[in-house]
Amino acid sequence: MVIAVYPGSFDPIHNGHIDVIERAARIFDRVIVALANNDAKTPCFSLEERRLMAGEALKEFSNVETDILNGLLIDYVQAKGAGVVVRGLRAVSDFEYEFQMALMNRRLGGEIETFFLIPSEDHTFISSRLVKEVARLGGDVGSFVPPHVERELIKKLL
Numbered sequence: 001m002v003i004a005v006y007p008g009s010f011d012p013i014h015n016g017h018i019d020v021i022e023r024a025a026r027i028f029d030r031v032i033v034a035l036a037n038n039d040a041k042t043p044c045f046s047l048e049e050r051r052l053m054a055g056e057a058l059k060e061f062s063n064v065e066t067d068i069l070n071g072l073l074i075d076y077v078q079a080k081g082a083g084v085v086v087r088g089l090r091a092v093s094d095f096e097y098e099f100q101m102a103l104m105n106r107r108l109g110g111e112i113e114t115f116f117l118i119p120s121e122d123h124t125f126i127s128s129r130l131v132k133e134v135a136r137l138g139g140d141v142g143s144f145v146p147p148h149v150e151r152e153l154i155k156k157l158l
């Protein structure tokens with residue numbers, strides 16, 4: 001039984017994240033989508049709001065669950081008995097940050113491997129930051145996020 005943790009801000013979850021989760025759910029027995037605060041970002045939605053949106057978006061996947069991660073990722077992963085951290089890689093520009101995090105986590109966590117998944121090219125340009133910017137300026141984000149997330153974005157930002 002291989003348990004994978006997919007950590008992230010998910011502020012909010014978008015179709016690129018869902019694509020990565022769908023791929024992870026086909027590979028691993030159980031996938032925990034762990035919502036966390038990233039010290040480098042100011043979130044728009046609370047962790048609980050983000051978890052609700054993610055839970056609704058992922059309800060069709062029987063081996064995927066959501067959780068809130070406080071503290072060090074590697075401690076969380078070990079506490080869950082997971083062997084793998086999943087991260088999405090959209091472009092070369094993601095690589096440096098992901099490489100640094102993966103090596104830091106390896107140094108801290110020993111046996112845990114980071115597993116990178118590439119979303120469909122239809123989604124590689126989508127980021128939560130851009131989705132929020134477009135929504136805030138009144139643009140249509142309907143093809144980047146599920147309908148319930150679009151509604152929450154409009155409610156929060158407009």
Ligand code: PNS
Nearest residue numbers: 007008009010036038071072073101104
């Ligand atoms: O979606 P993001 O913002 O790129 O996700 C970053 C996240 C949440 C995975 C990262 O900030 C994280 O792991 N936070 C938990 C605290 C931690 O372990 N920090 C050290 C990471 S090397």
